[in-house]
Amino acid sequence: MTHGEAAAALKGAELDAHLARRNEAAVDDSGRRAAELAEWQRIVQLLAATGGPYDPDTDAVVQEELAADRRRREEAEQQRRQQQQLADRAEELARLGRAGRLDQSVPTRAGDEAARDLLDDRGDYRAATVDA
Known part of the structure; x- marks a missing residue:
């Protein structure tokens, strides 16, 4: 143009x-x-x-907007991955709890408190079983 x-x-x-x-x-x-x-x-x-x-390829404003869009997509993907990891850990804890295998031999991981909160929100949290 x-x-x-x-x-x-x-x-x-x-x-x-x-x-x-x-x-x-x-x-x-x-x-x-x-x-x-x-x-x-x-x-x-x-x-x-x-x-x-x-040329939009040489327009600094356009390139900054594209970079910001990429950062937003990457942040959203990172958040989605974190939520999936949290859901996976919550499901693992719930499965171990239902099987009666959730005891002190299961190591605590970072984020387990959030996983327990997720289980509590789903109504699948048994404090005595999961916290033991």
């Missing part, structure tokens, strides 16, 4: 925003529309400064 194309797109977005002000149903989209206009303005200014075509 060249500077001229970006400027034309900005003018089109401004016209759309102006025309949408008359439409009451479009009021809900005003935040999205403002963000779109701000992004077009940023791209036009970026292209005016660089003089070259627009």
